[in-house]
Amino acid sequence: MLPIFPVDGTLPPITDLLLVLVFAFAAGVVGAMLGLGGGLFIVPGLVVLFGVDIHLAIAASLVSTIATSCGSASTYVEDRLTDLRTGMFLETSTAVGGLAGALIGVTVLASQAPVLIFAFIPVVVLAAVLMVAHRPSDVNPDPPHDRLADRLALGGTYTRRSGERVPYRVTGTFGGLALVGFSGLGSGLLGIGGGLFNVPAMHSFMNVPMRVASATSIFMVGVTATAGAVVYLFAGYLSLLLVAPVAIGILAGSVAGTRLQAKASARGLRELFVGVLALAAALMFVRGMGWL
Numbered sequence: 641m642l643p644i645f646p647v648d649g650t651l652p653p654i655t656d657l658l659l660v661l662v663f664a665f666a667a668g669v670v671g672a673m674l675g676l677g678g679g680l681f682i683v684p685g686l687v688v689l690f691g692v693d694i695h696l697a698i699a700a701s702l703v704s705t706i707a708t709s710c711g712s713a714s715t716y717v718e719d720r721l722t723d724l725r726t727g728m729f730l731e732t733s734t735a736v737g738g739l740a741g742a743l744i745g746v747t748v749l750a751s752q753a754p755v756l757i758f759a760f761i762p763v764v765v766l767a768a769v770l771m772v773a774h775r776p777s778d779v780n781p782d783p784p785h786d787r788l789a790d791r792l793a794l795g796g797t798y799t800r801r802s803g804e805r806v807p808y809r810v811t812g813t814f815g816g817l818a819l820v821g822f823s824g825l826g827s828g829l830l831g832i833g834g835g836l837f838n839v840p841a842m843h844s845f846m847n848v849p850m851r852v853a854s855a856t857s858i859f860m861v862g863v864t865a866t867a868g869a870v871v872y873l874f875a876g877y878l879s880l881l882l883v884a885p886v887a888i889g890i891l892a893g894s895v896a897g898t899r900l901q902a903k904a905s906a907r908g909l910r911e912l913f914v915g916v917l918a919l920a921a922a923l924m925f926v927r928g929m930g931w932l
Contacts, residue, residue: 659690660686660882660885660886661888663689663889664885665889665892665896666893667890668711668890668895668896669893670893670912671705672896672898673854673909674854674909674913680764680836680917682701683701683832686886687757694756695756696877696879698745698830699869699872699883700831700878700886701831701832702828702869702872703878703886704883705827705865706869707888707894708862708890708893708894709858709859709861710862711894712855712858712894712895713858715898716859716898717859720798721851721852721855721856722855722856722858722859723794723796723848724856725792725794725796726810726848726856730820730838730841731860731863733817733821734820734823734827734864735864736824737820737826738825738866738868739824739868741826741827741828741830741868742829742867742868742869742872743871744828746871746872759829760832760920760921761924764832764836764918765917765921768917768918778850779806779808783810785811786813788814789813795808808852810846811846811847812845812846812847813846815846816846819837819840820838820841820860822837823836827864828867828868831868838857838860839853839857839913850909854901854909855901858894
């Protein structure tokens with residue numbers, strides 16, 4: 641178990657810090673590939689594997705999500721995968737949700753760690769269900785017209801692995817706004833970065849291609865996580881001994897993940913997305929039941 645605040649003022653064992661660093665690197669790789677920001681893995685990993693208090697894990701996860709966003713977003717923007725217009729539109733909802741979730745986490749649920757642990761499970765299961773219910777093709781070439789999306793000129797083109805340029809048109813803006821608002825709430829409350837619902841909202845509801853949705857989500861989660869991290873900072877839950885190896889590891893992993901994402905298929909990303917969600921939910925259930 642990692643001693644986050646040693647009573648004698650000494651540092652935790654270097655082996656523990658290195659293990660956290662390696663774990664964070666792996667979380668950064670997968671988080672960047674899927675547009676999750678890494679927080680989905682950081683929280684259950686720190687709680688289950690290292691015995692960290694969930695509030696400290698959430699705070700560290702939010703900071704790591706900011707690091708992932710910084711490390712990956714610029715690469716995706718440079719590769720023209722990020723839909724900046726759609727991302728900025730959705731941020732109006734998810735940032736507010738992130739702030740609200742963090743405030744609930746440090747006030748109403750400040751002494752309710754088991755509640756937060758079990759709340760994590762239905763959230764990730766719902767995200768997995770949303771992703772499984774995807775369309776047969778990556779995008780619908782003729783989706784229903786959405787007045788708001790048309791007025792804001794949301795949509796664009798993306799490049800498939802074959803090199804083919806494919807146009808897409810955004811639809812379902814109001815449903816997408818509602819879902820990413822819930823995503824922001826989960827980000828601030830559980831430290832999951834927001835990508836859990838950003839990606840399904842854009843891909844399954846708004847007709848954004850999977851690769852574009854993942855890249856755009858990485859751009860969005862940094863802003864969302866910042867709103868929540870500020871609240872945890874003032875509440876005293878940010879531990880530099882924990883945040884430093886997590887942020888460094890996940891930043892390095894996110895840079896590697898952006899390169900791997902370019903080689904993955906949309907179907908492979910969806911399957912990986914669902915698989916890691918199932919694993920995270922199982923780990924948190926085991927921890928909540930006291931079996932670990």
